[in-house]
Amino acid sequence: MDMKVIKSERCLCTCCMEEHEVKTVLVKEEAIFKSKKITYDALYLYCDMAEELYMNEQQLRENDIRLKDAYRKSEGLLTSSDIYNIRAKYRINQSDFCGLLGWGGKTITRYESHQVQDKAHDTILKKLDQDPEWFLLLLNNYRANLPVESFQRYLAAATALYEADRDSYLRKAIEADYARFQGNQLFHGNAELSLDKTVDVIRYFAASAKITALYKVKLMKLMWYADALSYKLRGFAITGLVYQALPMGAVPVGHNSIINLKNVPCEEVDMGETNAYHFSLRGESTFPFLTDDDKHILDRVIEKLGKMSKSEIIRFMHKERAYIETASRDVIPFEYAESLQI
Secondary structure, three states: EEEEEEEEEEEOOOOOOOEEEEEEEEEEEEEEEEOEEEEEEEEEEEEEOEEEOOOOHHHHHHHHHHHHHHHHHOOOOHHHHHHHHHHHHOOOOOOHHHHOOOOOOOHHHHHHHOOOHHHHHHHHHHHHHHOOHHHHHHHHHHHHHOOHHHHHHHHHHHHHHHHHHHHHHHEEEHHHHHHOOOOHHHHOOOOOOHHHHHHHHHHHHHOOOOOOOOEHHHHHHHOOOOOOOHHHHOOOOEEEOEEEOOOOOOOOOHHHHHHHOOOOOEEEEOOOOEEHHHHHHHHHHHHHOOOHHHHHHHHHHHHOOOOHHHHHHHHHHHHHHHHHHOOOOEOOOOHHHOOOOO
């Protein structure tokens, strides 16, 4: 018999009714569940004296879950432990989880034990596993039905998960926005989009003592000049960003999301009737995604444009052939980098 011993302990064997070493073993079994043949590891006790397998009530329940979890895996469904782990990471009890989802009060209890969920419920659970922002929305909708302490506990857990994943959400959104430009290297500057390099370029500019008043409009122009100069000198841009010709000059597609990426040193400043975005990085900093050649190009941009005011750099940008010959809101092709003013 093919079996794997998990543990062995001396106890009363209810098979032969003698006290001796009783083994807990795993045995490969086959069963038909929902008209499908399933192979799974079943737990048994083994009596050496009688040379027989038997199981207790706990193993009977566990083997039922093992069979159904093996079926779930074969169908691409979450296992009972997967469902438990989703609930546990939000620190929410079974009853409140059901209420938040609008399901019957015992639904999650059954899914975590003996009942296989349908595909519709499985899809919802998978989405919740991957999307704490959606959990927060459902939680706020269900808030009136929860004790204050429970709501605060669930809110804290989901908020922590959301903040941890926020950067990945932003990156996916930016990358999705850039998918439409795939295949046009004149738009990308012959470089693959690198958000890691993009963040480091912003940080490098923000750390420079030679740049004054680094607000959003000025930063966008410095980024375009850096990529354009890189293309002019090396045949490829630094970041892979795509730039549009807007009224105040070149601006990368997705700029509002880009400045919210993790590690971008952006501070929102109240300017009275509006808010401005200021970039500053103090102290010792490293820029692991930038090469020495990248930094040399950024330094040239800083030397030429770092002290310019917002108005001066806009006027300077407006004299670029790249800006003059690109229609408003169109993408600026990198072929114009050859006539760059710096």
